[in-house]
Amino acid sequence: MAQVKVTIDGREVLADSALTILEVAQSLGIAIPTLCHDPRLAPFSSCFVCVVEVAGARGYVPSCATKVTDQMVVKTDTPELRQARKTALELIVSNHFADCLGPCQLTCPASVDIQGYIALVAMGRYSEAVALIKETNPFPSVCGRICTRPCEGKCRRNLTDEPVGVDYLKRYAADLDRAGRHPFTPPRKPPSGRRIAVVGGGPAGLTAAYYLALEGHQVVVFESQPKAGGWLRYGIPEYRLPEDVLDYEIESILQLGVELESGKRLGRDFQLETLFDQGYEAVFLGVGAWRSTLMNIPGEDAQGVLSGIGFLEKANNGEIDSISGRVVVVGGGNTAVDAARTSLRLGADSVTLVYRRSRSEMPAHHLEIEEMEHEGVRLELLANPTHIHQDDQGRITRMTCIRMQLGEPDASGRRRPVPIEGSEFDIETDWILEAIGQQAETDYIESSRLLKEIKTTRWGTLEVDPEAMTTSVPGIFAGGDMITGPATAIEAIAAGKKAAGAIHQFLTGHVIPRLQKPFLSKKENLKPELVAEDLYVKSRTPRQVIPSMPVDERIKGFLEVELGYTPDQAAEEVQRCLECGCNAFFECDLQRHCTDWQVTQRAFSGEFQHQLPDEHHPFLRLDLNKCILCGRCVRICDEVVGAAALGFVKRGFDAKIQPALEKPLLETTCISCGQCADTCPTGAITVQPDAPKPGPFKLPQVESVCNYCSVGCGILLEAVGGRVVRVLSNRAAPVNDGGNLCRSGRFGFRAINSSDRLIRPLVRRDNRLVEATWDEAYAVIHDRLAAVLSAHGPRALSVMAGARLTNEEAYLIQKLSRSVWQTANVYEAGVTPHAGAAELAASQPTTDFEGLTRADAIVVLGLNPLEKYPILDFKLQRIAQNGRSRVFYLHPDKTFLAGRAHRWIPLPVDQTAVCTRALLAGAFSRLGVPGSQPALAALSRELAAPPAQSDLQQAGLAEADIQAILDLLLAKRPVLVFDPEEISADANAHIHNLAVLLNSHNYRIALLPMVSRCNSRGVLEMGCHPAFLPGWQPADSLTARERIQQVWKRGLPAEPGLDHRQLSAALKSGGIRAALVFGADPAGGAASTQSQTLLRGLDFLMVQDLFLTPTAESADVVLPAASFAETSGTVINAERRIQKIRAAMTPLSGKSGIQILQDLAHLWDADFGPADPVALWDEMQAATPTFRGIALARLDIRGAVLAQVRTDGHLFVLDPGSQPWPESFPNGIDAMVRRWQNRLRELGIVRD
DSSP states (O other): OOEEEEEETTEEEEEETTSBHHHHHHHTTOOOOOSSOOTTSOOOOOSOOSEEEETTOSSOEETTTOBOOTTEEEEOOOHHHHHHHHHHHHHHHTTOOOOSSOHHHHHSTTOOOHHHHHHHHHTTOHHHHHHHHTTTOSOHHHHHHHOOOHHHHTOGGGGTSOOOOHHHHHHHHHHHHHHSSSOOOOOOOOOOOOEEEEEOOSHHHHHHHHHHHHTTOEEEEEESSSSSOTHHHHTSOTTTSOHHHHHHHHHHHHTTTOEEEETOOBTTTBOHHHHHHTTOOEEEEOOOOOEEOOOOOTTTTSBTEEEHHHHHHHHHHTSOOOOOSEEEEEOOSHHHHHHHHHHHHTTOSEEEEEESSOGGGOSSOHHHHHHHHHTTOEEEESEEEEEEEEOTTSBEEEEEEEEEEEEEEOTTSSEEEEEOTTOOEEEEOSEEEEOSOEEOOOGGGGGOHHHHHSOBOTTSOBOOOTTTOBOSSTTEEEOTHHHHSSOOHHHHHHHHHHHHHHHHHHHTTOOOOOOOOOOOOOHHHHOSSOOGGGSOOSOOOOOOOOOBOOHHHHTTSOSOSBOOOOHHHHHHHHTTOOOOSOTTGGGOHHHHHHHHTTOOTTSSOSOOOOOOOBOOSSSEEEOGGGOOOOOHHHHIIIIIIOOOOEEEESOGGGOEEEEGGGOOGGGTTOOOOOHHHHHOSSSSEEEOOSSSSOOOOOOOOEEEEOSSSTTOOEEEEEEETTEEEEEEEOTTOTTTTTTOOOHHHHHGGGGGGOTTOOOSOEEEETTEEEEOOHHHHHHHHHHHHHHHHHHHOGGGEEEEEOTTSOHHHHHHHHHIIIIISOOOOEEETTOBTTBOHHHHHHSOOSSOHHHHHHOSEEEEESOOHHHHOHHHHHHHHHHHHHTSSEEEEESSSOOHHHHHSSEEEOOOGGGHHHHHHHHHHHHHHHHOOOTTOHHHHHHHHHTOOOOOHHHHHHTTOOHHHHHHHHHHHTSSSEEEEEOTTTSOHHHHHHHHHHHHHHHHTTOOOEEEEOOSSTTHHHHHHTTOBTTEETTTEETTOHHHHHHHHHHHTSOOOSSOOOOHHHHHHHHHHTOOOEEEEESOOTTOSTTHHHHHHHHHTSSEEEEEESSOOHHHHTOSEEEEOOOGGGOOEEEEOTTOEEEEEOOSSOOTTSOOHHHHHHHHHHHTTOOOOOOSHHHHHHHHHHHOGGGTTOOGGGOOTTOEEOOOOOOTTOOOOOOOSSSOOOSOOTTHHHHHHHHTHHHHHHHTSSOO
16 A cells, blocks of 8 residues: 555654554554444444544544545644543443442442452352452451441342342451461562551551551551550440451551551650651551540539440440449440440340431441340430439439421431420430540640641541542641541541552652542433332342341340351352442443543433343343444454344434344354454443353453464453453454454353362272372372383383373473383374374464465365364455455355355365365366476376266366366465365375475465364474474484483483374274373263273273363373463464463462473482473473474564474375275374385385
């Protein structure tokens, strides 16, 4: 394409005229928001968020669809453009009936990810649930017991039955984590050398200390009381919060390096000035509200009148251990309820709680009120004290109250209590506990110059910036009751967390950021009053009632009343969560853009689409309330996949996206690849994670490679708690074209999460496989295998390596076989009868996937790529659509490619050899034989005769078909794509002979042979073949043997191993007496019964696998394997690209594949060489010529394409005699040619 001169935001550049404005801008690092754009798709211009200003254009133009032209001048960021984009986004979200986050999380002062930790509890991952909670709240066990639970008040489940037991589930997870062997311990950054003083060891101060310590700062907490905890310790009774629970969570903070200076009171023992003089660089003030509010009525100074908080403090520290007589508690909050219930436990004869409003206005949590009543406390509601009477000794005798009625709401929103004249009445009592309110202590302010400089509010609290928690004095921060007045523990925790972030920014020299409030879509923004019908409720189930101590027992002491959920209750309760928050929240483009452009969801009002989600698909969830009609799902399903399973329905405002013909998605042409979910910029179509609840989870993404077919797509693994929950396509990977992934790649990982996984070794005892320890299993392997080797020699042992092992594992397997057990009988176990290992070696690619895009002609022969290699199919469809290359598809299956290829010939796979022989004969006829190729001349006479006309007819081929295919192969840059395992050996021979012939005439045909398993090439490359050492070095080559022996410092078997035919015969005759099978199932499949019979006849069989396969069922020892998600190493794909895979989690069995192989070697006291990955790679490079020059550390996401194994000029020769074509080529292409030397001599092709 021509180069044009373009000016974008004042920058003049040369650009390809085929590019759009968006593409050029992105290449310059200029960000333009877009929602409907996907680089894999043709432009659509539906969202108009990417509009830009082009000089001379009428109005704004969509940058995603406008090609650059010469002298074009573009502006991407002006005030008018910003407003236009904001308006476009506000129009979109005005029809977005969805929640970004659940109302529970939005209501929680600390913004705890409630939906996330409930999902982790559902998975049984309690430590991970605690880790998630502690991201915003370091007191999960405490808050699981005493939180006021505002989240439950906003739980949408209230619209159908009862709220989810959020705090009970938090407590359940935290208690199990605390009781476990390895409770969660957060990682701490290296020491920063910065010192911070925290004044006040309550929830605010301890929270600030926790998060500052995680940043590596040195924190000292100054606490006036003997122990830290503040109100949590001295204001909440033990029957609600046991001391050991609080001690544990405080200790977990101190273990991070936080120091505690107890008994140190600000103004008495130290001043703020002295803290700064001692080197503290910042101070956080987190002093609580310990001063009780008085009723200010006559007689309040009588004996027996106590403050509620003072009473609780003395009861908790043991100063008050009993109380007798009648007790009246005044107040309606949690402090009043705690004082009443504590009084009962200290021996009060009766307890009455007086509150001036009705029950529904009581600030205390309704469950605490109910428990209080169960225990015998009497409520006196709508009553307000007016006078306290006392006897001659000043002791109270009774309290006069007046009846109240509720009037208009006051500033708090509660109805104001109004006295009823003449309704006074008396309550006789011995004790009055005042709990009508608390205030922050401010007496110490006068003791410090710095404190006096801090601005205060008219209520006496400290004035702070609510976003940065900074006071008017630099370096002094404050939070908790000191700034809000008496508040809840969770509010204090939230303040401490926010302050810690601000202090960290202050200490590291950053400007404390004004946090931009994220855009959060809420259903209530479009429909303020939701009803049950607006929710997706699968079933109406009652809330689980937490087990509690019987009332008659609980009031005898201070043992914890609530006993916690049982496992069955927790399992039931987690399922009640409605998952209101969006599954796509952490990657939603719409939410990100709306935040960036400060969008308001209520800017436009009116009708909106509303429909319930569709969860019928096993892998996908459709919530089209979130659909923005960008069309990306429709287009990727059509343009890339070819399925066209989704489409637009209706027009105008009623337009929506639905499965084809409005059927369920599974009843359409959907192939369950998940491409629609991958491209969706919102959460309208999402992948259902492989977990009981979807989360969503914000997890680290580990780069790896799909372990199914040999395309080798780059993937991102997300795992939590020993379970892979999601696999995403790696858009940066070179193989999968900007992010494509198939069903196996996206969803196939679920098998490794199966409960059928083997995680412990099995040993056969009394003809049954039973669990054993690793040492027991290793002992059996050593003794049984040593006995076979001693009695029958190394050639009686066969070792098989599966094609999904890494190169490192395969290398160690063949090294262990050859150097320790001295057997060359080592095989890639995936070989099929007519496609042997050496045939795969000979079928080396002479192009890569990128070569397909450069080709001008492509023939797909005997292969249905959609079935085995879907991403290859997507590539071929795109090439056929673009029209840059002619594509012929020769296969009986009418796939999407058949409809897009330039020609589809439904050639039966078993007739492929007829086609290839006809092509070979046609090429000989059309081109002749170069004079320099006498071998080709001989073969043309004997092997290249055309098939009989009847054979062509049976194959459904006409001579015109053959000539058309041949014309294609004689193009400038033709590529022939095939699968050596699918077609016959004859067809493979014809293909390679045809390539030799065409190349001899300078027609550069490229071959792209596919292999079915992800690392078939790698396992063979590593030497898992009886006749080849690593790097395809012949096992009988003296040079190669010396090289390997020098690297390994060990001798090798004297001769190559048995070929596949000989191996089969040896198994039947008893020549093979033991077998070790790693990651393969040779007894599975069609020949299962016969194979199992042969394997059971062995003296010893060891199998390593993920599952108890048919082969494993016959074994004497079964070792659990590590899955690909638990393994690090390298693999080689069909185009010989070597790529890294990386472990996303530790092996469930506790051992990686490399560890197990090292262990096996050490059973024979073998100095087996390096276990370190880098050192092992260095050894592999030294032993494998094709690996030289490839540094492991520099193996990035693109990988490296290995040098080709040269087969040019070699010919596959079909024996013209009666002997059938062998099942495989046991000795590779070079040795195979030698095998036929005599026949070639007879033909006159080779002379001595």
